[in-house]
Structure formats: C-alpha cells, structure tokens
Amino acid sequence: MNEATIELSVNAAARREADNPRSLVAAIGKPLKLESGSTLAPLRIAYQTYGVLNRDRSNAVLVCHALTGDQHVANVHPVTGKQGWWSTMVGPGRPVDTDRFFVICSNVVGGCMGTTGPASTDPATGEPYGLSLPLVTIRDMVDAQALLLDHLGIPDLFCAVGGSMGGMQVLQWAARHPDRVFSALPIATAAKHSAQNIAFHEVGRQAITADPDWRDGRYLLEGSIPRKGLAVARMAAHITYLSEPALQTKFGRNLQDRDRRTFGFDADFQIESYLRHQGASFVERFDANSYLYVTRAMDYFDLGADHGGSLAAAFKGTKTRFCVASFTSDWLFPTEGARQVVHALNAAAANVSFVEIATDKGHDAFLLDVPELFATTKGFLDAAAKVRGL
Amino acid sequence: MNEATIELSVNAAARREADNPRSLVAAIGKPLKLESGSTLAPLRIAYQTYGVLNRDRSNAVLVCHALTGDQHVANVHPVTGKQGWWSTMVGPGRPVDTDRFFVICSNVVGGCMGTTGPASTDPATGEPYGLSLPLVTIRDMVDAQALLLDHLGIPDLFCAVGGSMGGMQVLQWAARHPDRVFSALPIATAAKHSAQNIAFHEVGRQAITADPDWRDGRYLLEGSIPRKGLAVARMAAHITYLSEPALQTKFGRNLQDRDRRTFGFDADFQIESYLRHQGASFVERFDANSYLYVTRAMDYFDLGADHGGSLAAAFKGTKTRFCVASFTSDWLFPTEGARQVVHALNAAAANVSFVEIATDKGHDAFLLDVPELFATTKGFLDAAAKVRGL
Numbered sequence: 001m002n003e004a005t006i007e008l009s010v011n012a013a014a015r016r017e018a019d020n021p022r023s024l025v026a027a028i029g030k031p032l033k034l035e036s037g038s039t040l041a042p043l044r045i046a047y048q049t050y051g052v053l054n055r056d057r058s059n060a061v062l063v064c065h066a067l068t069g070d071q072h073v074a075n076v077h078p079v080t081g082k083q084g085w086w087s088t089m090v091g092p093g094r095p096v097d098t099d100r101f102f103v104i105c106s107n108v109v110g111g112c113m114g115t116t117g118p119a120s121t122d123p124a125t126g127e128p129y130g131l132s133l134p135l136v137t138i139r140d141m142v143d144a145q146a147l148l149l150d151h152l153g154i155p156d157l158f159c160a161v162g163g164s165m166g167g168m169q170v171l172q173w174a175a176r177h178p179d180r181v182f183s184a185l186p187i188a189t190a191a192k193h194s195a196q197n198i199a200f201h202e203v204g205r206q207a208i209t210a211d212p213d214w215r216d217g218r219y220l221l222e223g224s225i226p227r228k229g230l231a232v233a234r235m236a237a238h239i240t241y242l243s244e245p246a247l248q249t250k251f252g253r254n255l256q257d258r259d260r261r262t263f264g265f266d267a268d269f270q271i272e273s274y275l276r277h278q279g280a281s282f283v284e285r286f287d288a289n290s291y292l293y294v295t296r297a298m299d300y301f302d303l304g305a306d307h308g309g310s311l312a313a314a315f316k317g318t319k320t321r322f323c324v325a326s327f328t329s330d331w332l333f334p335t336e337g338a339r340q341v342v343h344a345l346n347a348a349a350a351n352v353s354f355v356e357i358a359t360d361k362g363h364d365a366f367l368l369d370v371p372e373l374f375a376t377t378k379g380f381l382d383a384a385a386k387v388r389g390l
Numbered sequence: 391m392n393e394a395t396i397e398l399s400v401n402a403a404a405r406r407e408a409d410n411p412r413s414l415v416a417a418i419g420k421p422l423k424l425e426s427g428s429t430l431a432p433l434r435i436a437y438q439t440y441g442v443l444n445r446d447r448s449n450a451v452l453v454c455h456a457l458t459g460d461q462h463v464a465n466v467h468p469v470t471g472k473q474g475w476w477s478t479m480v481g482p483g484r485p486v487d488t489d490r491f492f493v494i495c496s497n498v499v500g501g502c503m504g505t506t507g508p509a510s511t512d513p514a515t516g517e518p519y520g521l522s523l524p525l526v527t528i529r530d531m532v533d534a535q536a537l538l539l540d541h542l543g544i545p546d547l548f549c550a551v552g553g554s555m556g557g558m559q560v561l562q563w564a565a566r567h568p569d570r571v572f573s574a575l576p577i578a579t580a581a582k583h584s585a586q587n588i589a590f591h592e593v594g595r596q597a598i599t600a601d602p603d604w605r606d607g608r609y610l611l612e613g614s615i616p617r618k619g620l621a622v623a624r625m626a627a628h629i630t631y632l633s634e635p636a637l638q639t640k641f642g643r644n645l646q647d648r649d650r651r652t653f654g655f656d657a658d659f660q661i662e663s664y665l666r667h668q669g670a671s672f673v674e675r676f677d678a679n680s681y682l683y684v685t686r687a688m689d690y691f692d693l694g695a696d697h698g699g700s701l702a703a704a705f706k707g708t709k710t711r712f713c714v715a716s717f718t719s720d721w722l723f724p725t726e727g728a729r730q731v732v733h734a735l736n737a738a739a740a741n742v743s744f745v746e747i748a749t750d751k752g753h754d755a756f757l758l759d760v761p762e763l764f765a766t767t768k769g770f771l772d773a774a775a776k777v778r779g780l
Contacts, residue, residue: 205655302643
C-alpha cells in the first residue's frame with residue numbers, strides 16, 4: 001500500500017463509522033509478545049476513529065480507555081444505546097477537536113468489546129479462552145496499540161490522552177515508545193496502583209469467583225453468566241469512583257419512598273437503588289473474566305519498579321510534552337500520585353505542566369462535565385499543535 | 391430480691407465469668423417494643439461483666455460494641471481463642487479500670503453471640519428466626535440494654551462508652567435515657583450514617599444475598615452457610631476500617647513471594663492474602679443474617695431526623711457529661727461527623743469536650759493501641775468519677 005492508499009482507507013473507514021457504530025477490527029499479523037513471557041496470536045483489535053488523518057499523518061490522537069470503558073468514545077454505544085463515554089470531550093469543536101485531529105480509540109487487549117480477550121475464541125480449541133488467555137499488563141495493552149498504529153501506517157501520535165487506567169496507558173506509552181508520543185495527557189491516574197486500590201480490585205474479583213455461575217471461568221462454555229458476582233464487583237468499585245461529598249449531595253439519606261422506611265432489606269435509600277442499578281446494567285455490557293484480567297493489569301502497574309525503582313528513569317531523555325491532571329476529591333487516584341509523576345518528570349527534565357482541578361465529583365470527574373478539564377485539555381492540545389505545526 | 395442480694399448475685403456472676411468465658415444470659419421477661427412497631431419476646435441478652443458493682447450501684451460502665459464486635463471485651467474469646475476486642479482499654483489498671491468500675495457489655499439485639507438475633511430459635515416455630523425476626527434499630531439495641539440494666543437492678547450508668555456502632559448506641563443512650571447516663575464517651579462515630587457508608591453496607595448485603603448458600607435467609611434450616619458471600623462482605627468492609635496511609639505502610643505493593651508476580655489470579659500481593667484471611671476467619675465467628683440486620687440498624691440511624699430534624703433537640707436539657715473523640719485518618723466516620731455532634735451538644739448547652747486524635751490507623755484506631763485514646767478515656771472517666779464521688 002502506498003501512502004495515499006493508506007490515508008484513503010483509514011479515512012474511508014472513519015467515514016463508514018459515522019454511519020455505523022460497529023467497530024473496525026484490525027487483524028494483527030504479528031504476534032504480541034506479552035510481559036509475562038507468553039505470546040498472543042492471533043491478535044484482533046477493535047477500534048473506532050473520528051476525524052480525518054492529515055497528509056503528514058501527524059495529527060493522530062490516541063484516546064486510552066479506563067477499566068470498564070471501551071472504544072466507543074464519541075458515538076452511540078452499540079450495546080447500551082447511550083452516547084459514547086467521552087462525547088463531551090471528543091468531537092467537532094470539542095477540546096479534542098475531531099475537525100483538527102484524527103482520534104483513535106481501541107478496546108484494550110483483555111477487554112470484551114471486540115479486541116482479543118478471555119471471551120474471544122481461542123483458534124487452537126475453537127472455544128472461548130476463559131482463564132487460558134495469558135495475563136496481560138498495561139504494557140501489553142500499549143504494545144497492542146502500537147501494533148495497531150503500525151497496521152494503520154501511523155508513525156507516531158500527536159497525543160496520547162486518557163483517565164484512570166487510560167492515564168496509566170498514557171504514562172506507559174511515553175515510557176515505552178518515547179519517539180512515538182509527541183504529547184501526553186494523563187488524567188486522574190498514577191504511576192503505580194496503591195494497596196487500597198489493589199484491595200478494592202481483589203474484593204471485586206472475589207465477588208466474581210465466588211459466584212457459582214462463574215464455573216471456574218468456563219461460564220461461556222457452560223451457558224451461564226456470573227451476574228450476581230459481577231454486579232457486586234461493580235457496586236463496590238462504583239463507590240470508589242464518587243466522592244463522599246458528591247454522594248452526600250446527590251443522595252444523602254434520601255429515601256426512595258419519602259419519609260417511609262420499610263424496616264426490611266428492600267432498597268429503602270436512593271443510594272441503594274442507584275448502586276443496584278449500576279450493578280445490574282453493568283452485567284449487560286461487560287464480561288466477568290475481562291473484569292478479572294483488566295483489574296489485574298492495573299494492580300500490576302508500577303512504572304517505577306519496572307525501571308529499577310526510579311520513576312524518573314522511566315522518562316529519561318523524553319522529548320514528550322506532558323500535562324498531568326488530577327482532581328481534588330479523587331480518593332482513588334489522589335493528587336499525591338499525580339505529584340509523584342510530575343516530580344519524576346521534573347527529575348527527567350521533561351516539559352511538564354500540572355493541573356489540580358477543584359471539583360467534588362471524585363474520580364469520575366474525568367468522565368463528567370468539568371469545564372476546567374475541558375479548558376486544560378484544549379489549552380494543552382492547542383499549544384502542542386502550534387509547536388507541531390498543526 | 392433486696393439490694394444486697396442483687397449485689398451479691400451480680401458480683402458472683404462476674405466472678406464466675408473470670409473462670410469461664412461463656413457469657414451470662416439474661417432472660418428478659420418484658421417484651422421489647424421495637425421502633426418498627428413490632429414486639430420481640432422472649433428476649434435473651436448475652437453479656438459479660440468485669441469488676442465489682444459498688445454498694446451504691448453507681449459505678450457501672452456500659453461498653454457498647456461495634457458491628458462485628460460482641461460482649462467479649464476483655465476475656466479470651468470463646469470462638470476465636472483471641473484476647474477480647476478491647477482488652478487494652480478495659481481491665482485492672484486500664485483506662486476503663488475494672489478495679490474501680492463495674493463494666494458490662496452485652497451482645498446487641500440482632501447479634502449472633504447469644505442475644506436474640508436471626509440465628510436464634512423462634513419459640514413460636516421451633517426454627518431459627520432467619521428473616522422473620524423483625525428489623526431492629528440502634529434505639530432497639532439501647533432499649534434492650536436498658537432492660538438488661540433493669541434486670542440487673544442497676545438504676546443508671548456511670549458511663550456509656552463505645553466506638554463506631556458502639557458510639558451510635560452511646561449517643562442514643564444519652565438521647566433516649568438521659569437520666570440513666572451520667573457520662574458518655576462516643577468514639578469514631580456520627581449521629582447519622584452517611585450515604586457512602588450505607589453504600590458500603592449495601593454492597594456487603596448484596597454479596598451475602600447473592601450467595602446461593604444463603605437460601606433466601608433459610609441457610610441454617612437447610613444446612614448451608616453463605617461463606618463466600620459473607621467473606622466478600624467482610625473484605626469490602628475491612629478496607630473501610632483502615633486508612634490508605636496505613637495500608638500503604640503495612641502492605642504497600644509488597645508481594646507474597648518477593649519480586650515474583652505469578653501472572654495469574656493467586657494472591658500475589660500481601661494485601662490480597664490479608665483480605666482473604668480476614669474474610670475466611672470472619673465467617674467462622676459471625677452469622678450472615680446478623681450481618682444483614684446489624685448493618686441495616688446502622689443505616690437507619692439518624693438521631694437528628696428522629697427529633698424533628700434537630701440533633702440539638704435530641705439532647706435538650708441533658709445533664710450527661712460528654713467527651714466526643716474522633717481520629718484524623720478515619721474516613722468511615724470522619725471528624726466532621728463528630729463535630730456535628732459537638733455542635734449539637736453545644737447548642738443544647740451540654741457539658742462536652744472534644745478530642746480529635748492524630749493517627750494514621752484509620753477507623754480501626756478505636757480498637758488499637760493508641761496512647762492518646764487511652765489518655766483521653768482515662769482522663770475523662772477520672773474527672774467524671776470525681777464529680778460523681780467515686
């Protein structure tokens with residue numbers, strides 16, 4: 001394929017997407033060498049694109065999704081029928097402006113929205129992988145994305161951006177493929193997962209594996225779904241995404257039926273009903289084994305440890321421009337973790353700015369309508385685009 | 391019974407206890423009128439005592455236990471074989487000095503260590519109550535304790551003291567039976583349960599009821615135990631008892647097997663292994679239905695709402711001496727909730743002191759070796775004892 005053909009095919013695919021929220025799927029010919037030492041092949045990567053790749057192929061923005069996110073950033077979600085998870089951030093005239101940038105988002109390896117994951121069919125057996133899929137890490141997710149860029153003929157990223165686990169991927173991109181990331185915007189994230197966060201993930205995994213319908217991970221083969229366990233995992237996690245003040249403001253002690261306690265175990269309080277709904281709707285769109293794999297990938301993330309215990313070493317010699325953003329009320333990824341990243345980047349003499357955004361919206365703020373985050377993102381991308389001549 | 395006989399029998403019982411950690415059980419003749427409108431009869435209350443009731447019966451200290459605590463405050467626990475949960479606080483020469491005070495602790499109504507609860511036999515059917523036991527509240531727990539005092543011939547308490555749900559009972563005692571509480575020491579608690587705390591409880595309840603071995607609450611009849619669900623509930627709750635810095639210091643990202651990740655779902659991290667142990671050991675000593683009942687009682691607690699929306703009204707005209715204590719790193723019952731209690735007590739012109747203790751031990755600090763808490767307790771009790779002429 002010559003350059004013009006690549007450009008044409010990528011953009012034609014993008015235009016098809018506008019009419020059809022089903023994802024593109026790249027069949028990657030090259031095996032993915034995993035951090036565990038195993039190899040994953042064949043590898044399929046499901047992705048969405050928005051906007052048009054320019055002639056220089058210099059305007060690609062990779063959006064990295066979070067634990068339970070997926071590639072449906074700014075289109076109607078094919079399962080839920082809801083707007084994409086970052087449709088306020090990504091689109092024409094939005095902070096990540098699809099009139100200027102070619103935006104790519106791929107489902108992570110280990111995920112369940114089309115990219116190879118535990119629910120995918122293992123061609124060697126003709127059955128779903130289940131737990132026979134090798135464990136994947138954040139590094140493996142990023143290496144899979146790099147293979148996707150190779151596949152698309154995109155040499156490097158103008159920007160890698162994402163929140164939470166997406167932010168981990170952004171940091172990993174900058175450390176692992178420094179020459180392929182012009183700018184990086186990690187949001188509400190950290191360079192390693194904390195003990196408390198590992199603990200919450202472990203509770204979720206225990207809830208799933210405690211469900212007899214999980215069937216030792218073989219539920220797809222045996223025709224069951226560990227709905228209850230997965231719902232409990234989601235409920236526990238969901239609490240950590242919101243701040244205590246936000247819960248207080250949104251729900252407080254409000255009853256479902258005003259002034260009436262049932263003196264029973266129904267969902268008397270609105271917060272109970274809300275959580276139950278979160279759990280029940282999650283199981284309709286997410287695979288339980290994927291939840292095990294992707295939480296494990298986050299637990300394993302420790303970029304400093306991967307570089308001899310020095311986070312600064314991970315970014316040695318970096319030319320990437322960084323903007324690190326955190327939220328005051330985020331107790332899952334508190335500002336302290338962002339500061340550690342910034343200190344390491346400073347120690348590596350990197351070009352870095354740091355914004356702590358005041359909000360009571362908690363960790364979920366990166367997904368919500370937070371004007372300061374939009375302004376930060378737009379400002380950072382505009383400045384970087386100027387330097388890059390976009 | 392004349393007074394001397396009562397004194398003798400109470401103290402003889404206390405002496406028997408020293409040799410035998412099995413609890414005394416009071417069969418309460420009077421039905422317990424519950425907040426729900428139901429009546430509970432017969433009512434049995436299991437309790438422990440330490441020290442000797444004085445001739446004036448003026449030195450009784452009621453220790454109120456927390457969610458998963460019980461009456462075994464300062465003796466070897468009959469199930470776990472471990473020292474009582476507050477043996478550092480209660481005993482000869484300890485801050486709650488059993489050489490001076492007659493200490494009582496009773497298992498709460500709804501509990502599972504001998505007091506009437508869902509695992510008790512319903513005399514009407516000859517089967518365990520299960521979910522047919524009416525729901526109980528913090529007020530019901532306190533009214534049951536008041537009936538126990540009547541039974542023991544103890545007119546009033548020199549002090550009511552407890553942490554977490556124990557502190558809720560202390561506040562409820564002062565509001566409900568103001569003439570029977572000379573002094574009150576609520577620790578690490580609040581006058582109402584927050585939305586976040588209700589949310590965590592709901593996750594625990596969902597984990598239990600999702601377990602097929604729960605059998606719609608009839609597991610005792612059907613010979614099963616919802617071990618996995620109860621363990622998950624305990625694990626989720628346990629995270630909230632510790633502070634993030636304490637988890638970081640105690641476990642951080644330490645691996646079980648130094649420097650070796652298994653790239654699987656075993657308990658690679660020490661924090662995972664610790665949580666699994668907490669879950670597994672809890673199911674050996676606690677009843678799943680009791681967990682539902684007692685968490686629900688905490689959720690329902692809102693002392694201000696019970697008094698027309700004014701917490702100050704709950705304490706109107708109080709003569710009780712209060713000391714309110716909180717811990718800086720307690721995110722389950724943060725200092726803010728303690729402050730609200732203190733403000734209400736001030737508005738009610740109560741005699742109140744307030745101590746916020748700096749510690750990184752989180753909510754569990756009330757159970758741990760925290761010298762400032764011991765000093766606060768001893769100082770408050772000594773001063774109150776002086777006023778009372780003890």
